[in-house]
Amino acid sequence: MVCRVTGDYLTRIGTLIRTARQHRGWSQAQLGEALGTSQSAVNRIEQGKQNVSLEMIARIGEALNSEIVSLGYSGPMHLRVTGGTRLSGAIDVRSSKNACVAILCASLLTTGRTTIRSVARIEEVYRILEVLTSIGVKSRWLNDGRDLELTPPAELDLAAMDVDAARRTRSVLMFLGPLMHRAQHFAIPYAGGCDLGTRTVQPHLTALRRFGLEVATTGGAYHASVEPGAPLDRPIVLTERGDTVTENALLAAARHDGVSVIRNASPNYMVQDLCFFLEKLGVRIEGIGTTTLTVHGVPQISRDVDYTPAEDPVEAMSLLAAAVVTSSELTIRRVPIEFLEIELAVLEGMGLDYDRSPEYRAHNGQTRLVDLTVRPSKLSAPIDTIHPMPFPGINIDNVPFFAAIAAAANGTTMIHDWVYDNRAIYLTELTRLGADVKLLDPHRVLVQGPTRWRAAEMMCPPALRPAVVILLAMLAAQGTSVLRNVYVINRGYEDLAERLNSIGAQIETFRDI
Numbered sequence: 456m457v458c459r460v461t462g463d464y465l466t467r468i469g470t471l472i473r474t475a476r477q478h479r480g481w482s483q484a485q486l487g488e489a490l491g492t493s494q495s496a497v498n499r500i501e502q503g504k505q506n507v508s509l510e511m512i513a514r515i516g517e518a519l520n521s522e523i524v525s526l527g528y529s530g531p532m533h534l535r536v537t538g539g540t541r542l543s544g545a546i547d548v549r550s551s552k553n554a555c556v557a558i559l560c561a562s563l564l565t566t567g568r569t570t571i572r573s574v575a576r577i578e579e580v581y582r583i584l585e586v587l588t589s590i591g592v593k594s595r596w597l598n599d600g601r602d603l604e605l606t607p608p609a610e611l612d613l614a615a616m617d618v619d620a621a622r623r624t625r626s627v628l629m630f631l632g633p634l635m636h637r638a639q640h641f642a643i644p645y646a647g648g649c650d651l652g653t654r655t656v657q658p659h660l661t662a663l664r665r666f667g668l669e670v671a672t673t674g675g676a677y678h679a680s681v682e683p684g685a686p687l688d689r690p691i692v693l694t695e696r697g698d699t700v701t702e703n704a705l706l707a708a709a710r711h712d713g714v715s716v717i718r719n720a721s722p723n724y725m726v727q728d729l730c731f732f733l734e735k736l737g738v739r740i741e742g743i744g745t746t747t748l749t750v751h752g753v754p755q756i757s758r759d760v761d762y763t764p765a766e767d768p769v770e771a772m773s774l775l776a777a778a779v780v781t782s783s784e785l786t787i788r789r790v791p792i793e794f795l796e797i798e799l800a801v802l803e804g805m806g807l808d809y810d811r812s813p814e815y816r817a818h819n820g821q822t823r824l825v826d827l828t829v830r831p832s833k834l835s836a837p838i839d840t841i842h843p844m845p846f847p848g849i850n851i852d853n854v855p856f857f858a859a860i861a862a863a864a865n866g867t868t869m870i871h872d873w874v875y876d877n878r879a880i881y882l883t884e885l886t887r888l889g890a891d892v893k894l895l896d897p898h899r900v901l902v903q904g905p906t907r908w909r910a911a912e913m914m915c916p917p918a919l920r921p922a923v924v925i926l927l928a929m930l931a932a933q934g935t936s937v938l939r940n941v942y943v944i945n946r947g948y949e950d951l952a953e954r955l956n957s958i959g960a961q962i963e964t965f966r967d968i
């Protein structure tokens with residue numbers, strides 16, 4: 456069923472919404488704020504004078520906690536893509552999932568108020584927010600829903616944690632670092648996130664043990680107890696240069712009474728954003744952007760903090776890949792260039808025709824941005840294997856996009872994801888859309904281009920980036936494709952379908968009801 460509601464139904468649904476809102480004791484302005492829209496838009500909806508999608512009805516139902524209008528949530532969301540058209544114009548990159556979730560977790564470090572500007576309105580953020588509010592943090596959307604204000608309670612109610620929401624993310628692991636400063640004993644459910652095969656938490660536990668956190672993993676949860684730690688007289692050496700493990704160590708170090716040195720730290724984009732946020736909390740950090748971080752901890756933090764996370768390099772890569780596979784001329788604005796430089800150098804080697812603007816700063820005052828204009832190009836396969844490396848290297852989350860790009864290029868490309876056991880496998884799904892992708896082993900695929908894409912109906916794989924890669928191939932394929940159950944995409948991209956439509960894509964959102 457297509458997600459538009461028309462005619463007389465609009466008036467009846469408007470009345471239902473008004474009743475539910477009044478029942479909740481909210482004004483139109485309050486509902487507008489919760490939805491990230493204006494009071495006048497809510498007024499028009501209630502009068503049946505505004506077209507309203509099932510998506511919007513679902514959001515209203517959720518905001519009002521109302522059965523009557525939660526109709527749209529009865530089934531998963533799907534996309535219908537009419538492909539084969541070119542994209543054009545310009546599109547802005549939004550803030551990153553991975554920095555936003557780290558900063559949400561970091562808000563637990565201060566007893567003051569945290570305001571996060573331009574927060575990505577994505578499912579992953581909503582899940583972490585549900586966990587935060589379940590333990591007593593008050594949250595409020597400001598400025599048409601772009602900014603988020605968080606106020607912690609005097610005492611967290613950790614026993615009330617929303618376990619279902621927590622389990623759906625991997626980011627919840629980053630509660631370990633901050634919570635060790637707020638409670639002596641607590642539990643966090645096993646983390647979820649993309650299904651990429653086994654993803655270790657051992658490096659987190661090893662690093663946090665140095666701060667006195669002991670974790671027993673039983674009964675589907677990490678049971679943590681805080682012991683007075685031995686003095687940190689030597690550096691904490693991470694056993695792998697992972698992003699969330701570095702962030703967890705930083706979160707523990709931020710309120711550690713003394714100086715902590717973290718070696719083999721990830722200098723990646725989300726870690727840098729977290730460091731800038733911690734600095735605003737008064738935590739001095741030396742070595743930001745390098746693999747050795749020296750953190751001058753502040754045992755009690757009570758500051759209010761206001762921070763704008765930087766733009767998402769992986770979203771920038773996704774939009775760039777969208778332009779390439781659809782042979783479009785597209786301007787991608789607000790690209791965090793430092794974190795896409797190597798990818799661009801490889802693409803340039805493949806023959807990508809593009810321009811970049813002079814650099815300017817992101818709102819955090821630190822991250823360097825450019826606008827990129829990509830033009831239709833005749834691409835050849837890269838000579839060398841595409842493989843990820845910890846920053847600076849090709850970002851592992853950008854690797855899947857090379858599969859779609861390689862399928863559009865002439866020749867054979869080897870893609871080697873040495874880290875994740877399961878992510879390369881999902882790329883073979885592209886064969887259903889006409890690509891020639893062979894799985895050599897769980898970590899390596901061989902892509903033979905160019906591709907004559909064809910439409911197909913498919914389920915989303917349970918991994919964010921491969922799911923988006925399939926969506927991009929559908930944009931390139933003539934005809935109508937269907938991508939089912941796109942929660943995984945909504946986990947990391949804000950309104951992706953609508954935003955792609957604003958640059959010429961034809962994607963319709965629908966649900967089974």
Ligand SMILES: CC(=O)N[C@H]1[C@@H](OP(=O)(O)OP(=O)(O)OC[C@H]2O[C@@H](n3ccc(=O)[nH]c3=O)[C@H](O)[C@@H]2O)O[C@H](CO)[C@@H](O)[C@@H]1O
Pocket residue numbers: 553554556625626654655695696697698699700723725843844845846848849850851852874
């Ligand atoms: C919430 C969050 O922030 N999630 C990101 C984070 O997960 P997270 O830090 O939880 O990643 P995992 O612990 O699952 O895996 C990390 C592994 O990836 C390696 N590694 C890391 C970065 C890199 O560019 N290349 C690379 O190969 C690390 O050395 C490590 O071996 O980091 C992953 C690796 O970047 C990303 O896929 C995830 O989107």
Ligand SMILES: C=C(OP(=O)(O)O)C(=O)O
Pocket residue numbers: 625626647648649650852919920947
């Ligand atoms: C693997 C990813 O995310 P997560 O760590 O949230 O599963 C991703 O962003 O591609």
